[in-house]
Amino acid sequence: MTKKFTEEQYRAIAKAGDKAANEVYGLIDSRVDYEELLRMEAPNQDNDFYSEFTLYNQQIMAIANPLTRDWAHEQFVEKERKYIWQLKPLFDDDDEIYLKEYENGIISYTINSNHASPLTESKVREWGYNPDMFNRERVE
Structure with a gap:
């Protein structure tokens, strides 16, 4: 199942990914709590956004990763009308x-x-x- 994120959600995920990449653990590490990072970077999101993390973690990680971010934007972010x-x-x-x-x-x-x-x-x-x-x- 593919989820389409809003531009605002995309920016929050990207910011959390950048923050994680700059931490001592690096971007992909089991010790990094992405859900908590998202809560800090996107505090105004509804709770569904956070609970969807486990359902859409592959899409979220593709957005969080600077190497796949542009591709993920094209795939998983709604085009603004x-x-x-x-x-x-x-x-x-x-x-x-x-x-x-x-x-x-x-x-x-x-x-x-x-x-x-x-x-x-x-x-x-x-x-x-x-x-x-x-x-x-x-x-x-």
Whole structure:
């Protein structure tokens, strides 16, 4: 069974792998507690993420290992989808407000739907926006 990890989970696993590789024991050693390292590197994950470790340890170890990390990313990480993000209206007469990424990389609002930019959820979160405050439409 193959599991698809999110980008956030991938980064946490990679960070835990780098930390283990820099420990005295090295990357692949029975004395390294990867589940504990993941709990330290990804403290905000739900408990299912940690309990899945034993089910998906081969995929997790492929991501943790710097030599196989790029290959594992292609195999086991979900491709992020892009969406057009429209702010949910607070009142019936509110203007439609969309997110736009400008040339300098800043993400801000626009009221013109033709200027709205397709953005991934992680990019929206990175700029401090709460995705739950938006309606989103998937773009190909």
